[in-house]
Amino acid sequence: MSHLCLLLRAGLASALVLLASCRIESAAPSDAPASTVQEGAPSGEVWVYTSMYQHVLDALAPLLKEKLPNVQVHWYQAGSEKVASRLEAERAAGAVRADVIATSDPFLYERLAREGSFLRYASPNVLRVPRALLDLDARYAAVRLSTMVLVHRQGDVPPPASFADLVGQRWLGRVAIGDPLTSGTAFTWAVFIHEKYGGAFFAQLRHKGAIVAGGNAAVLQKVESGEVDAGVLLLENALAAKARGSPIEIVWPEDGAVVIPGHVALFHTTRNPVAAxxxxxxxxSLEGQRIIVGKGDMHAVDDRLEGPRGEDGLELLMTRSQLWTPALIERGLTRGGEIKETFSKAFSR
Structure with a gap:
């Protein structure tokens, strides 16, 4: 850790002049004034807008009460798309209530970061997060990892080996996918597919009779019911379904699973930066990450923990997944509308 960043961690005002030169590789930078860095125990209220499952939030509650006894945490919980809509409405009104946002829409974070909406802060624990899954300028970082994989209904039909297999003749009319026009995770998957195979892949899926099912729950239902034999689904949904006896199998695609980081960020308008x-x-923290794995069936960003329900841990997950790159983030951010339009046209024919 550099001498500059050690001074910064100590809250010395003189270090703040050079803050812009600190990056996560060497320290945990913060935009907060030096006076707030050294304040006492966190207290007061914090509002968190999140797409984390309610049962995960319920499991986190005792830990937050133990670690932050004087902080009252308020949650607005909804899907990533609904959280984004509420946030945009509040921003338009000039009154953002949220102190913290924790959703699974990586492109939203990059857009808001570029607009200067976030307070720079890197927790000491963020140094364990893979660099591909955080912003090196400390504007946001992943706290949980969802993963798009393939699922296959148990039976005589051999499973697909890859996402590319879904346009093969064998899967004619027997595949379900999420709708990137309404599902944030399906959109992220579509961005990766567009990057890897081009927009023509959507037309090929349509030509092979792929069913656009809406969200992950709808995809799962179609595979479980036998309406289709295979689908593109979040690993966490598949693991939970298998645990309750669902007749599905999980397939790790040979062309790379799609990891969707659930980031966290602090708004620069927060009224309580210390508690946030x-x-x-x-x-x-290790305790928080353990709850995310155990209750949410998601991967932790801490490499000390195993994957959910016996799955491989973080290191192997990253080797089995397609890489997040600056070019891919740029594609989703600047060409997202074009990708959605290409998908819409393909499936409206």
């Missing part, structure tokens, strides 16, 4: 930062620290 402390909450982020808890989410990234």
């Amino acid at each position: 930062k402390a909450l982020v620290d808890v989410l990234l």
